[in-house]
Structure formats: C-alpha cells, structure tokens
Amino acid sequence: MSEKVRLFIGNIFHSPEKLQVQLLEGGFVAVKDRKIIAVGDADALKNELNRFENEYDVEKVTLKASQVLVPGFVDTHIHAPQYPNCGLGYDKTLLDWLNLYTFELERKYRDLELAEKVFDSVVKKSIEHGTTTACYFGSLFADATIVLADAVEKYGQRALVGKINMTQCTFDDYRETEQESLDNTIRFVENVLSRKNDLVQPIITPRFALSVDIEHMTKLSEIAKTYDLHIQSHVSENKDEIALIHDIYDLPYAEVYDKANILTKKTVLAHGIYLSDDELKLILERDTAISHCPDSNTCIKSGLCDVRRFMECGIKVGLGTDISGGFSPSIRQAMKSALDVSIHISFNRDNYEPLTYKDVFYLATLGGAEALAMDDKIGNFEPGKEFDALIIDVDIKDGQIDYLIDCSPWEVLQKFIYSGDDRNILEVYVSGRKLKG
Numbered sequence: 001m002s003e004k005v006r007l008f009i010g011n012i013f014h015s016p017e018k019l020q021v022q023l024l025e026g027g028f029v030a031v032k033d034r035k036i037i038a039v040g041d042a043d044a045l046k047n048e049l050n051r052f053e054n055e056y057d058v059e060k061v062t063l064k065a066s067q068v069l070v071p072g073f074v075d076t077h078i079h080a081p082q083y084p085n086c087g088l089g090y091d092k093t094l095l096d097w098l099n100l101y102t103f104e105l106e107r108k109y110r111d112l113e114l115a116e117k118v119f120d121s122v123v124k125k126s127i128e129h130g131t132t133t134a135c136y137f138g139s140l141f142a143d144a145t146i147v148l149a150d151a152v153e154k155y156g157q158r159a160l161v162g163k164i165n166m167t168q169c170t171f172d173d174y175r176e177t178e179q180e181s182l183d184n185t186i187r188f189v190e191n192v193l194s195r196k197n198d199l200v201q202p203i204i205t206p207r208f209a210l211s212v213d214i215e216h217m218t219k220l221s222e223i224a225k226t227y228d229l230h231i232q233s234h235v236s237e238n239k240d241e242i243a244l245i246h247d248i249y250d251l252p253y254a255e256v257y258d259k260a261n262i263l264t265k266k267t268v269l270a271h272g273i274y275l276s277d278d279e280l281k282l283i284l285e286r287d288t289a290i291s292h293c294p295d296s297n298t299c300i301k302s303g304l305c306d307v308r309r310f311m312e313c314g315i316k317v318g319l320g321t322d323i324s325g326g327f328s329p330s331i332r333q334a335m336k337s338a339l340d341v342s343i344h345i346s347f348n349r350d351n352y353e354p355l356t357y358k359d360v361f362y363l364a365t366l367g368g369a370e371a372l373a374m375d376d377k378i379g380n381f382e383p384g385k386e387f388d389a390l391i392i393d394v395d396i397k398d399g400q401i402d403y404l405i406d407c408s409p410w411e412v413l414q415k416f417i418y419s420g421d422d423r424n425i426l427e428v429y430v431s432g433r434k435l436k437g
C-alpha cells in the first residue's frame with residue numbers, strides 16, 4: 001500500500017517571503033500527513049503529477065475558479081475570557097473600560113462552568129473565521145486557563161495560551177499575591193507542557209506594566225527562560241496609561257519591559273501606538289514583535305496606529321483581533337480595519353502610502369507566524385512546514401457577496417478581504433487535519 005498524499009490544485013496565494021504575496025495560478029500544494037511536501041505552479045504540476053501518482057496514493061482536491069487556497073490566519077492577540085463582552089463598553093477608553101467592563105467580567109472565571117461555556121464558544125468561533133493559530137490571553141485563574149487549553153486541544157487549533165499575571169492595580173478580589181502568581185504560573189505551564197501536544201504551548205503573560213511591577217515581571221521572565229517559553233503583554237496603547245507608567249518609572253514604556261528582561265525574540269506586544277523611534281529601535285534590537293489590533297484601537301479610542309512604520313523599520317508584525325477591545329473574532333475583519341486605519345492616516349500625511357490588500361494578507365499569514373516566532377513551522381506553503389490552510393470561496397449561496405461577474409484570482413482575494421465573512425471560508429486545516437468543512 002503506498003502512502004497517501006493530498007494534492008490541492010487551483011489558485012493558491014501565499015507569502016513566500018516577508019511582505020511579498022505570490023499567486024500560483026492553477027498550481028498545487030502536496031500534503032503528506034501533517035506537512036507540505038511540495039508546492040508549485042501549473043507547469044510544475046504538469047511535471048510532478050505523474051511522479052506523485054506513481055509514488056503515492058493521491059487524493060486530489062480541485063478548487064473552482066471562485067475559490068483560492070491560502071495559509072491559515074494567525075491571530076496574534078485575543079483575550080478568550082473577554083469574548084462575552086464583544087461589542088460592549090466602547091463608550092469608554094482603556095482604563096475605564098478595564099475597570100468598568102473587563103475586570104468585572106474576568107473576575108467571574110473562578111466559575112469553571114462559565115469558563116467551559118465561553119472558551120468552547122470562542123475557540124470554535126475563532127476556527128470558523130479561519131484562525132488556525134491563536135495567541136490567547138487566558139484568565140488570571142490557572143484552573144480556568146487550563147480549561148481554555150482543554151478547549152483549544154479539543155478543537156485542534158494551534159495556540160499559545162497564557163495565564164494572566166496581575167498582582168496590583170485591579171480589584172482586591174481579582175489579583176494574586178506575587179507568590180500565588182509565580183506558583184500558579186508554573187502549575188499552568190507544567191500542565192500544558194505535560195500534554196505533549198505540540199500544537200498547544202504555554203505563554204508567559206504579564207498583563208501590562210501597571211498590573212505587575214518590574215521585580216515581579218523579572219521573575220516571570222525567568223520562568224519564560226527556564227522553560228524556553230513565549231511572552232506576551234501590552235505596550236504603549238493609551239495616553240493615560242502611558243502617563244501613569246511614566247509617573248511610576250520615569251522611563252519609556254519599552255524600557256520598563258527591557259529592564260524586566262521581557263523583550264525577547266519570542267515576545268509579542270500588543271498595540272505600540274505611541275512608541276518613540278528609540279523604543280522601536282530597542283524592540284527591533286531585541287527581535288520582539290508587535291501585534292497590530294486596529295479594531296480595538298478604534299473601539300476603545302486608543303488611537304491611530306501607524307503599522308507601516310513598524311514594518312519599515314523591520315519589526316515583526318502580525319494582526320490581532322484583541323477581543324473584546326475589538327468586537328470581532330475575525331482576522332479578515334482585522335485585515336479590513338488595518339486597511340481603513342492606514343487610509344485614514346494617509347489623509348493627513350503627505351507621501352504616506354496606505355497599506356494594500358496584499359500587505360494585510362501578508363500580515364494575517366506569514367507576518368503573524370513571524371510575530372509568534374513560528375515561521376519555521378507555519379505561515380506559508382513552503383515544503384517542510386505544517387499544512388495550516390483555508391479554502392475560500394466567494395461564490396456561495398447565502399453569503400454577503402453575490403458573485404455576478406467572473407473574477408481573476410487576485411480579485412477573488414480582494415473580494416474576500418473587503419466583502420467576505422466566515423461563510424466564505426469553506427474549509428480550515430491545522431497541521432493537515434480538517435477542522436471545518
């Protein structure tokens with residue numbers, strides 16, 4: 001019996017390299033078990049097809065003209081416990097929003113039944129919208145965050161899952177002592193690592209520089225070092241927040257994190273709207289990434305984030321939904337909003353080139369993988385990488401798009417980014433396994 005290979009044949013988009021988008025028209029991706037073994041254009045397919053059919057038991061998946069195959073989307077910043085609050089509290093700005101809406105909801109996750117109900121929904125919804133890899137802020141409570149890791153494992157998503165650390169600047173009954181924070185973090189990390197599921201990894205999660213002081217953050221960074229883990233936090237999101245950090249430390253925001261050793265090549269910081277050039281230089285030197293979350297920046301009125309500036313100085317950047325600062329679990333929505341914000345910035349700046357749909361496609365796929373330091377495994381269709389992919393169709397019965405004229409493959413991609421939704425995502429694959437469709 002020869003081994004099975006799936007051949008996806010049709011119009012294929014991916015970013016072979018940073019900032020580039022390539023169309024393989026009538027091309028193919030060959031998948032064996034979890035991994036991509038070959039990729040090519042129509043000519044390569046003609047040359048390779050016989051060989052594949054001789055060597056393997058080939059199953060063909062042939063796409064229609066209204067369909068494209070793309071790498072799975074990467075959500076580099078999403079708060080799972082905040083999912084019930086999507087769409088709420090947007091008359092506030094960050095610090096009031098945290099106190100009046102967010103901590104009020106998050107403190108309820110001592111209740112593990114609530115945790116199970118919400119995390120089941122948010123993970124399913126995220127996959128429905130094409131997120132094959134998510135970087136989750138979990139709960140302050142280790143047990144609830146274990147329930148989130150369970151949901152991710154159950155539905156087969158690739159994810160980094162973090163137990164939040166907060167020892168100050170929140171309600172008395174919604175924080176941990178420093179010892180609890182360290183003990184529960186280690187307990188959570190060991191729980192996730194003991195599963196030996198390479199799709200689900202723990203991530204160290206000091207919430208932001210107001211939630212934990214430098215000394216405690218330094219201890220958290222030591223845990224990350226001991227276990228070789230990722231780190232996530234927020235940075236320079238809101239002017240009032242930045243003023244408080246400055247009052248406490250008299251240092252630029254990014255330097256506070258650098259003092260605590262949390263700027264590593266496996267760290268992703270959300271927002272960064274007001275980072276100075278010097279802070280960007282520091283972040284670049286540390287090879288730390290930024291998660292651009294345009295919906296959140298608009299909904300809680302944090303500001304217009306110039307993501308092109310990060311990209312131009314070479315910082316790794318991905319997109320984040322930032323539920324529930326953002327209202328939607330969809331990275332397609334984040335792509336559209338990243339375009340909107342960039343266009344709005346261009347109205348007030350001479351010679352400013354707004355992002356294009358190709359730029360946001362890169363950010364949603366390879367950019368996200370780079371931001372999470374996972375681009376050795378995912379992000380495009382390079383042979384040897386795992387097959388995380390979506391089949392998108394803009395000609396479906398009950399979608400938002402009426403497909404009235406034939407579209408070229410590039411137009412199919414544009415239509416999806418601007419006018420599509422989860423109904424246009426027919427199939428979702430993570431590590432070769434079909435999760436939707």
Ligand SMILES: O=c1[nH]c(=O)c2nc[nH]c2[nH]1
Nearest residue numbers: 079207208234296322325
């Ligand atoms: O967008 C945000 N969401 C949060 O939950 C949060 N916590 C600190 N800073 C934050 N920013």
Ligand SMILES: [Zn+2]
Nearest residue numbers: 079234270322
């Ligand atoms: Zn956030």
